[in-house]
Amino acid sequence: AQSVAQPEDQVNVAEGNPLxxxxxxxxxGNPYLFWYVQYPNRGLQFLLKYIxxxxxxxxxxxxxxxxxxxxxxxxxxxxxxLVSDSALYxxxxxxxxxxxxxxxxxxxxxx
Amino acid sequence: xxxxxQSPRYKIIEKRQSVAFWCNPISGHATLxxxxxxxxxxxxxxxxxxxxxxxxxxQLPKDRFSAERLKGVDSTLKIQPAKLxxxxxxxxxxxxxxxxxxxxxGEGSRLTVL
Numbered sequence: 001a002q003s004v005a006q007p008e009d010q011v012n013v014a015e016g017n018p019l020x021x022x023x024x025x026x027x028x029g030n031p032y033l034f035w036y037v038q039y040p041n042r043g044l045q046f047l048l049k050y051i052x053x054x055x056x057x058x059x060x061x062x063x064x065x066x067x068x069x070x071x072x073x074x075x076x077x078x079x080x081x082l083v084s085d086s087a088l089y090x091x092x093x094x095x096x097x098x099x100x101x102x103x104x105x106x107x108x109x110x111x
Numbered sequence: 112x113x114x115x116x117q118s119p120r121y122k123i124i125e126k127r128q129s130v131a132f133w134c135n136p137i138s139g140h141a142t143l144x145x146x147x148x149x150x151x152x153x154x155x156x157x158x159x160x161x162x163x164x165x166x167x168x169x170q171l172p173k174d175r176f177s178a179e180r181l182k183g184v185d186s187t188l189k190i191q192p193a194k195l196x197x198x199x200x201x202x203x204x205x206x207x208x209x210x211x212x213x214x215x216x217g218e219g220s221r222l223t224v225l
Contacts, residue, residue, distance in 0.1 A: 004153075032212045043115070043202055043216030044154070051212065090153055094212055098167060099144070101153035 003027075004093050006102035013081050014110055021076040021105045023091030032094040033074040035065055038104075039087050047089075050074060061085070081109045113137065115217035117203050123223045129191035132220045136184070136205030142166075144214065145178055145188050146202040154202055160186065161208075193224045 005024045013019045025031065032051050036044040048059025055067045065076045076089060086109045091102040116135040124130050136143050141162050146154035157176065159167040162183040171178070175194070180186040190197055200221045204214040 034212070036214075036216075041218070043218045044204075044214075045216070046213050049212055098159075099156060099214065101146075101155075103151070103153045 004091050004100050004102040006089075006091055006105045008105050009103075010106045010108065012108045012110065015083050016080050019076075019078050019081045019085070019107065019109070021089050021091075021107060022073070023075060023102060024071070024073045025091075025093045025100075026072065027093050027095040027100070029095055033065075033067060034092040034094065035059065035063070035074075035076050036090045036092060036101075037087050038090065044090060047076070081107075083109050083111055085109050115203055115205055115215055117201075117217035117220050119220055120218065121221050121223075123225065124193055126195055126224050127192040129189065130193060130222060131190075132188045132201050132203075132222075134186045134188070134203030134217060136186070136203070137215055139207070140205035140215070141183070141208045142206045143180055143186050144204040144206075145186070146204065148200045148202055148219070150199070157188070157201075190222075193222075195224050198222055198224045 003026050034049045035047040038044045047063050048057050050057050050067045058064045063078050067074050088104050088106050090104050093100045118133050143160045145157040147157050148154045157171045158178045160180045163180050178188045200219040202219045204216045206214050
């Protein structure tokens with residue numbers, strides 16, 4: 001079965017500390033990988049994507065993600081968290097033009 | 112550049128009633144998606160259009176859900192009759208084409224079925 005897993009429902013981090021939001025996938029082929037963010041009562045917003053090339057991709061708002069093919073992971077990272085980063089984060093896989101979303105991870109950044 | 116527009120933002124109906132949601136994608140975007148997002152879950156694809164043709168509707172409950180994109184621009188998603196489990200946010204998204212990889216989402220239409 002093809003799927004995207006976000007093992008943590010919630011991640012808590014103090015402002016200024018580094019953050020990691022985990023994502024693993026299980027799809028056939030070489031999928032495209034994405035991270036989206038959702039603020040309360042808003043639609044999803046694109047953060048970054050991995051298509052091919054460098055395993056570390058940089059995106060909006062200082063976020064980056066590391067693709068690891070052997071571990072089939074695509075973890076979202078930021079060196080220094082901001083309170084305004086608090087939101088719901090979704091990992092997504094585009095495999096043969098079908099998008100699969102993970103269940104989401106709520107990020108709480110405390111002052 | 113205008114984003115993806117959706118209406119209504121909120122809708123409350125009784126079970127067995129019908130409801131329709133409207134979506135206007137970003138100008139020039141050929142691909143349009145409807146997703147269902149139940150509270151606490153990730154978005155689930157209901158239907159994907161390429162221009163006015165259906166690319167994927169494998170997860171659309173066709174006994175009660177229908178969608179159309181007649182002129183390859185606006186789209187309407189209808190539920191008739193609604194069930195309690197249809198309570199969710201219905202998200203519309205668009206992309207330049209099936210291969211661009213980046214989806215642009217509207218703010219969603221929140222449906223509550225009583």
